[in-house]
Every structure is written in structure tokens, then in C-alpha cells.
Amino acid sequence: MNSHSIQARSTIAAAGLLLVALVVGGVALDLAVRYRIQNEVFFAAEQVAARWSAAARNGAVPRPIPTLTDITLVQLVDARGRVVDSSREAAGMRPLSTLRPPADDRLQERTECSGQDRCVMLMANRVSPAADSPVVYAGTAQPSLLATHTLEYVIAAGGVLILVPVAWMTWWAVGRTLRPVERERQFASTTSHELRTPIAGLRARLEEALLYPDDVDPRDTIQGALRATGRLEAIVDDLLLLTRMRGADAAPPELVELGALVTEEVSALGSGVPVRVRAVGDVRVRGSRIQLARVVGNLLSNARRHAVSAVTVSVDSVDGQALVAVTDDGAGVPPADRERVFERFVRLDEARRRDSGGSGLGLAISRDIARAHKGTLRIEDSPVGARFVLMLPLAGTAGAAGEGTVAPRKTAVKPRRNIWPARRPPGRSMSATASGDAWE
Structure with a gap:
């Protein structure tokens, strides 16, 4: 059952329960309103009928009968059904009713x-117990709420106005609740696929070596197995880092001078495409040094992997933000793929060609680290090649990462295989080369 099915079922169930409640409540409200209106009309008619019944017993009924309330139809009808006296509004009318209440x-x-669907609500009051006693009828035209279905339409419209927003809010709330679950399901599915590929390749090589020992070079089999194992190790290590970043306790942040950090990362690189560093001033941020080093290392490795002749790294501060830009002179990243490369396990065709052993998680991890430090990581336009820009709040600004915002603990992250060399003064250009991950 996918998330949309759960979302739909939850919304239908909630809307169904609410609909039942609204129907029950609407019927109860309709009956209550009708009963109240009827009760008020009949009570008022009873008062008028009792008044003129007493006047009739005393022979003091005026002509015409005056009306001072909403009960405007008043008639005095004798035992033969003839209208003896009436109010102005009932003058010329046939008797309002043929009902003659008994003496008891x-x-x-x-x-x-x-016959014209005109209804009158009235009270009939027998003047005396005598057989020829007249009857006083007092009433009024039936109110429109009782004579039509207007009340039901109003209640139904109110129910719809309640049902539709509640159903939409249920759909939205359930969808929002299930959205992280769906992302985790997709992540688990993608992870399983990415792990299955090197495992299947490793199994095929080993089975081939067992089935055809005379035709298979053991050295080639071992080398292929080591490559598959290396990819598995890279994927597992990055998955563990993602898990630790989300689930581990936060570590107290520290002051990190980005110029020095970038210089150290560049100096730790091996041979390959030269890297030039331009660091301006003292650019300090607050966060995890190991995590920020991981981001810089990933960006440097990616840039050198795709560069033709050089990579440039600049460190600067702009409007309260620290800015680290890594630019290469390679083919660049198409605008349509500039967000997709930050998704987990996404590797463009060029990346797969240049590095078949990458995990596809490097850039996803880097963006997660940037966000954990209240910063951003994106790809910007560049005259040539790709330009990755990391922006972090400067230390001491309102947006800087504070206590408890950086995870995991430094001891929980597997250290990089390169150890930091002695710091070099920021701003010094240098050239260094090393192998690294592809777009990942």
C-alpha cells in the first residue's frame, strides 16, 4: 500500500465519519428549529384565542376583531360553521378550520x-361546553422556514462548508505526515538497488571463477572483487554517515577558519589537476570541523574529476555570509541537472564514465551538512565549467549555527584517510592533485 492509497483511505474515513456526524447533527438541528418555531407560533395563537374566547363568553367581541401581534387571522365561528366575526386580515375568508374541539x-x-399549498397554523378554542358553542380560531400563515425546505438547504450548505475544508486538511495533514515516510521508502528502495548491483557483480565473478577455474585468471577475479568491495564499502560508509547525521546527539560547535580549512584540504590532495586557492581575510564560521572538511573535500574531488586543466577555490565573506566557491574548467553541469545531482545515488553519465566506484552520496551528504549548519550548497552559473557555492553564516551573526545544531559528534564520523598537514597561511595559491569521487 503506497502513501497515496493510505492518504486517500484516511481522508475518506475521516470525511465519512464527519459526514455521519454532520447528518445526525443536521437532522437534530432541523428538528429543533422546526419544533421551536412551531411552539412559538402555537403559543402565541393560544394566547390570542383564549383572549377572544373569554370576550365571546362575556359578549364583548368588537367588530372587527383587532390584532396586535403576528397572529393576524382571527375568526369567531358559530356551531353551523358561519363566520360571526373576524379580524380585518380574515374578513371574507371561509372558516379557517372545520375543527370543533370537544367540551372536555x-x-x-x-x-x-x-389546495394552493397555503397552510395556516392555528389554535381552536371552544367558547363554552354548550352544544351550540361557537369556536374562536386564531392563527397565522405558516412561516417560510416550515413551509419550504430552505432550512434544510441552509443546514446542508453549512455541512458542505465544514466537510470540504476538513477533508482537504485531512488530506494535507496525512500527506505531510507520510511524506518523510515515503522519502525513506524511496531511499531504502534505491539503496537496495545500489547495493544489489556490486553484490551481483561480485557474486558473478566468484561463481565464474569456481565454475571455470581453467579459463579464469584468479588475479583478474580478485581485482574485480576488490573493486566491487570498494564500491560497497563507499556506499556503506556514506550511509552510516547519513544515519549518524540524523540520529546522533549534537556536538558543541567550534570556530572554524574556512581559509585555513580549505588550504589544509588542498594540501592533502595527491597528484593530478592543480588547485588554486584564493582566501580573503579571516572568514570564520561556527560548526563541525570534520563535517565542513568533508564538504570541501567532496567539492574538490568532484571538481578535479571533471576539470580539464585547473580548479579554483575562493573563500570570501558577503553580507554576513561566508562563501566558498569551487570552480573547474570542465564541461559543467546542465541547468536541468543542477538540483538532481544533489539527490541520493544520482550520478550523471559523465560521472559514471569517469568514476564507476563512487557511491552517489557525496553531494547529498554535503548539502545535508550545509543545511545542518544553516547554510546552502548550490550550483551557480559560470563562464566555463561548474561552480559549486557553499554559503554559511559567519560566526557571531544571528544565523550562525548554535549549540545543538550540528550533528553528529565528531567521534561518530569515520575520519578521512588523509590527515591534516600543518596549516598554510590563507590566501596562498597552491597546486595539488588527487583522485576523488565523481558527481555524487
């Missing part, structure tokens, strides 16, 4: 509807 239940309510 002289006050009754009734809703009378004509």
Missing part, C-alpha cells in the same frame, strides 16, 4: 392547508 378538550392546535 376545548383547546386544540391544527395546521390547515388549502
Whole structure:
């Protein structure tokens, strides 16, 4: 079951439960409103009918019968069904009802509807227990909320206005909750695929050596196995680093002078494409020295792998940000791939051709480290080649990495195989070469 299926099922379940609750609540509200309106109308009609019934017993009913409330239809009807007296609004009308309450239940309510769908809510009050007693009818036209389905439409519209936003918020919340899970699932799937490839190659070489011992050179088999093992080791090491960066306790940050750090990384490189360093001033940031060295090392290795003749590294500060730019004179990275190269296990065709043993995690790890230091790592436009730009908050600024923002502990990260040499003064240009990872 994928995340979209879970998201859809969760949204449907939540919307279904809410719909049931809204239907029950809407019906209850509709009945309550109708009952209240009916009760108020009949109560008012009862008061008017009782008043003029008492007046009729005393022979003091005026002509016409005055109305001072919303109960405007008042009639005094004799035992033969003739209208003896009425209010102005009921003048000329047929008797409002044929109901004659019995002597033992002289006050009754009734809703009378004509053929034209005109309904009147009224109270019938028998004036006296006598057989020929007249009846007083007092009522009013049925309110529109009771005569039509307007109330139901209003309640239904309100339910929709509640249901739709809640369903959308449920979809959004479940999707947001499942998004990291889906990323982890994709990562696990991609990792399994990347690990399966060198394992399958290693197994094939070993099986071939066992099945055809006379036709297979043991030295070639061992060398191939070592290459596959080296790729496996690189992938596992980078996966462990990613896990430690996310799950380990934070280490107290330290002040790191980026010019000196870059100089040390360049001096640790082996032979190959020369690297020129231009460091301006004293550029200090706060963070993990080992992690920042890993970022610089990855960028240098990538740049030298793709450079034609030279790599340039500049260290500067701009608007409260430390800037480290690594530029090579190679083919560069196409604009469409400038974000994709930072994804895990993404290796462009040129990278695979130049370095088949890379893990494909170097740039992903570098960007994670930059973000952990409240900085950015991106590829910018360059007249020639690729230009990777690392920006970090300068030490002492509001955005600088503080306590608990850098992970993992320095002791938790496997140290690089190169040990830092003695520092060289920042700003000195130097040339050095070494092998490194491809775009990864």
C-alpha cells in the first residue's frame, strides 16, 4: 500500500465519519428549529384565542376583531360553521378550520392547508361546553422556514462548508505526515538497488571463477572483487554517515577558519589537476570541523574529476555570509541537472564514465551538512565549467549555527584517510592533485 492509497483511505474515513456526524447533527438541528418555531407560533395563537374566547363568553367581541401581534387571522365561528366575526386580515375568508374541539378538550392546535399549498397554523378554542358553542380560531400563515425546505438547504450548505475544508486538511495533514515516510521508502528502495548491483557483480565473478577455474585468471577475479568491495564499502560508509547525521546527539560547535580549512584540504590532495586557492581575510564560521572538511573535500574531488586543466577555490565573506566557491574548467553541469545531482545515488553519465566506484552520496551528504549548519550548497552559473557555492553564516551573526545544531559528534564520523598537514597561511595559491569521487 503506497502513501497515496493510505492518504486517500484516511481522508475518506475521516470525511465519512464527519459526514455521519454532520447528518445526525443536521437532522437534530432541523428538528429543533422546526419544533421551536412551531411552539412559538402555537403559543402565541393560544394566547390570542383564549383572549377572544373569554370576550365571546362575556359578549364583548368588537367588530372587527383587532390584532396586535403576528397572529393576524382571527375568526369567531358559530356551531353551523358561519363566520360571526373576524379580524380585518380574515374578513371574507371561509372558516379557517372545520375543527370543533370537544367540551372536555376545548383547546386544540391544527395546521390547515388549502389546495394552493397555503397552510395556516392555528389554535381552536371552544367558547363554552354548550352544544351550540361557537369556536374562536386564531392563527397565522405558516412561516417560510416550515413551509419550504430552505432550512434544510441552509443546514446542508453549512455541512458542505465544514466537510470540504476538513477533508482537504485531512488530506494535507496525512500527506505531510507520510511524506518523510515515503522519502525513506524511496531511499531504502534505491539503496537496495545500489547495493544489489556490486553484490551481483561480485557474486558473478566468484561463481565464474569456481565454475571455470581453467579459463579464469584468479588475479583478474580478485581485482574485480576488490573493486566491487570498494564500491560497497563507499556506499556503506556514506550511509552510516547519513544515519549518524540524523540520529546522533549534537556536538558543541567550534570556530572554524574556512581559509585555513580549505588550504589544509588542498594540501592533502595527491597528484593530478592543480588547485588554486584564493582566501580573503579571516572568514570564520561556527560548526563541525570534520563535517565542513568533508564538504570541501567532496567539492574538490568532484571538481578535479571533471576539470580539464585547473580548479579554483575562493573563500570570501558577503553580507554576513561566508562563501566558498569551487570552480573547474570542465564541461559543467546542465541547468536541468543542477538540483538532481544533489539527490541520493544520482550520478550523471559523465560521472559514471569517469568514476564507476563512487557511491552517489557525496553531494547529498554535503548539502545535508550545509543545511545542518544553516547554510546552502548550490550550483551557480559560470563562464566555463561548474561552480559549486557553499554559503554559511559567519560566526557571531544571528544565523550562525548554535549549540545543538550540528550533528553528529565528531567521534561518530569515520575520519578521512588523509590527515591534516600543518596549516598554510590563507590566501596562498597552491597546486595539488588527487583522485576523488565523481558527481555524487
